[in-house]
Amino acid sequence: MKNILNIGLIGYGTVGAGVVKCLIEKKRELKEKCGIMLNLKKIADIDIKKDRGIKIDKSVLTESANDIINDSEIDIVVELIGGINPAREFILSAIKKKKHIVTANKALLSESAEIIFKEANENNVIVNFEASVAGGIPLLKALKEGLIANRITSIYGIVNGTCNYILTNMSICGKSFAEALKEAQDKGFAEANPAFDIEGKDTAHKLAVLAMLAYGIPVKFSDINCEGITALTPLDLKYAHKLNYEIKLLAIAKIHHNTLDLRVHPTLIPQKSILANTNFENNAVYIVGDYTGPTMFYGKGAGMMPTASSVISDIVDIAIKTGGGNDNPQSKLQYFFNKQNLSISPMFALKTKYYLRITTKDKKYVLSNISKILSDNQISIASLLQTETNEHGDAIIIIMTHQTIEKSILNAVDTLKKLSTIKENILTLRVEEDM
């Protein structure tokens, strides 16, 4: 057993700097807790001149990731540059050099997980990725090890702080989407270009990672039906509240027999549920196991030190499973695919309740026309609200349906759109109540 593990860090950005800060500040405590010295041997970044506010020996810095990959003394490569390339090459090369990997790269995992884990298994190294989903919440290890006795029946995740901040602000303060986004940007909870977050793509990447872990099958971003939050208005949140729901952007994975349902979309969930009470930039992942029933993991999903905390726990995990170094018996709890005979179900087969927001010119018979079209598509109405006519002479109709099939909704919406009395787009939201 070695008493020291040498770490090479590729990517000295915000989270990278957090990791370095922790490895320096808590060097002694970590050694005491895990019995192995975690030694930061090299840091590679394209910009090694920028002051990160951390005192380190300059000789540790390099501009070349290969200086880390080719250093035979380095046991663990921490990849924090993000994106597909060159992260993919760096990781695959390091694995071939028998180095364990710690990464926060959800985009890469939801694209190339299969090849990465195949290589890792062949080279008998561990790939950990706790920081890739819900930054500061020790969630993936709980899913992989703590819940190991369970068949995971469903996962509902609020995993994008930007979207949750915007939705909370719209919900609590009645702000418009644009106002709420602006405020999120001002407070640093949204990027200058927020498209990736608000269109649900970031959430879908994280869902791919969660589903891989929970179900042992490779899941790609392209497998996931993904809708963002840009079409929502404060009125939708107001009517959702009237019906005792909250609207959250959820990453959803559910199994029904041998099919797996994977989707990201704004979802109506019961207002009193603990998940609905996850507000502002916070993240929460609600996981239902066949033995445990519902569990939920809540906390900060991003930020320098929360995310660094997860990276460090991944490093320590390798230390305790290998006993230090890469020449020791390795944990068997590696991640491998093809464990479950599951196929991903098509979106049109989804069965749930729906919320429809229809803007109409306030003409006679419009309600009876809508009712007929829904009825023709075997959609049964559970409740219906019609607003007063606005200054343009338009009225908004909010319909909650009983359980119905996505295909029926798609067909009905197609027909509804053709009515001359219907204005703008029809908003379709799905409901989840099992929490």
Added chain:
Amino acid sequence: MKNILNIGLIGYGTVGAGVVKCLIEKKRELKEKCGIMLNLKKIADIDIKKDRGIKIDKSVLTESANDIINDSEIDIVVELIGGINPAREFILSAIKKKKHIVTANKALLSESAEIIFKEANENNVIVNFEASVAGGIPLLKALKEGLIANRITSIYGIVNGTCNYILTNMSICGKSFAEALKEAQDKGFAEANPAFDIEGKDTAHKLAVLAMLAYGIPVKFSDINCEGITALTPLDLKYAHKLNYEIKLLAIAKIHHNTLDLRVHPTLIPQKSILANTNFENNAVYIVGDYTGPTMFYGKGAGMMPTASSVISDIVDIAIKTGGGNDNPQSKLQYFFNKQNLSISPMFALKTKYYLRITTKDKKYVLSNISKILSDNQISIASLLQTETNEHGDAIIIIMTHQTIEKSILNAVDTLKKLSTIKENILTLRVEEDM
């Protein structure tokens, strides 16, 4: 590396039967996931005739725990009999025989942890105890490993389902304590003799376990200031709501510099906090780390299969850390004490806001008398509510104080009690808002 781990189970009660059920039902899945066969070799119980509804070979059963402890082929002893004796002797004897231990025994751990972990370290075996706190929630491993980079600044736990069920029922339905307790008993969420739960003792045992893990010091039940929920009335919940608080029985651990605050009592917490939304029999533990900030772990705290799920994850943890068997390099992440220079702070030094419920004969000057006594003790009133006089001519006064010291409150209450205008006991509740 061995491909099989032999397990001996002592205690074939509800949770024990859940563990057996899981080891049988999920034998193949667990082998696939952790690479090691988990083989249930023996089960000891004083009653081996009772039908537990599980098909097992009768030759596995024994009435003597020593048949397990002395079996040289058994690698892991799972202790599920509870209580101090004879569980303590069984565990210590098994450790001396180099067997790893999995236990759910919070009473024992909050009494004899120091000797158990000392023996475990000397014998190079692992002692796991995930099921001892918050049954179905994979929390202790997250605290020990997932949050390893953090200094834990505070823990607030709702860890007793009985109390939370009663308080939720009083809060939401306005039921009296007696009615709510009766309903909890009828629904199986409270024991026929509920004293251990409603007096806060069960919560204190769990706090001892949480604090040991978080702070690396041995904590005994007797170190913890412990108050139950029996003095609460629906009126307290009603007034708490008016002030935007909820009342929960909390296990609290907080560090201030080098002192550790350990207490169990009904606590006013912000109604909108995620912890306040943990209702009925559910448990939640809110943990604040210096890096992660607040995290919360939510789920079922008891029950046959949720608790069994945690026992199984403890077994798998030993499998993956030892690579099977007890002759392999062992994880360094064993639990050991004296890591932190912390002393437990005395209760009288606590500084917080207080809620006081005072029943008075509705006489003139009573309010000015109360105000004077509080003021004499340097207690500043933040808000005051006085109810209408009831049929006995009594009025109830609810006072919220600003931050003050427990000692001042104790002195003031002592003086108040002597006033002839004060009836019954004065209820004192503490407030926590940092969530």
